[in-house]
Amino acid sequence: MEIVDFGTLAASRRADAAAILRDALAHVPSAYNGPGEAEAEVALRCAEEGWLGHAALEGERLVGWIGAIRTYSHGWEIHPLVVAPDCQRRGIGSALMAALEARARSEGVLTLFLGSDDDYGGTNLFGRNLWPDVVNHVATIEATARGHALTFYRRHGYKIVGLLPDVNGAGRPDIMLAKRLTTSRSSA
């Protein structure tokens, strides 16, 4: 597997990136399922000032990609991170994350953050009213048998820093995660 700067990919590869985005998030109702939505998202990110990305290649095949938006002077938002469904659980997501974190460190970023939606039942928060004491629910979040990217991010040292209740519809929150970047490999 080889990790390359997304910007070095031929424009023709953008269709492959869109297909991975659509397929990897097919279980998420709010994500790029309509005709042309994934292609539009890729085009938007490629044209966006302040967006950067990395792509994972296996031979000629694009198998995953990660992006980030330079939102703050010292904080980047990860968006998106997707691995082709038939290539998951082989370390590709971890390699993409390592590349992004190295890039962020090299540019002086102190905090990486992201929102990870649960609008399909991937966690025990799905379907619940999280108001009024929203942050109290943070301590109790667990992935369900359906699985959620939360498990991946926790494995990589990301902490849950907040919840946005109902932003994908009643009982369908966005889970906010962040990681402190340090100069060592530790994230503590």
Ligand SMILES: CC(C)(COP(=O)(O)OP(=O)(O)OC[C@H]1O[C@@H](n2cnc3c(N)ncnc32)[C@H](O)[C@@H]1OP(=O)(O)O)[C@@H](O)C(=O)NCCC(=O)NCCS
């Ligand atoms: C989340 C995602 C990017 C992870 O990529 P990946 O290449 O499959 O992840 P890795 O193989 O590097 O996994 C590293 C570790 O993360 C955890 N992990 C990854 N996917 C997991 C899952 N579905 N369920 C539970 N744990 C998972 C495991 O601990 C895994 O280590 P292990 O395989 O030795 O047990 C990928 O599964 C994906 O594209 N998912 C769909 C899209 C998505 O949810 N993106 C994030 C939106 S915020």
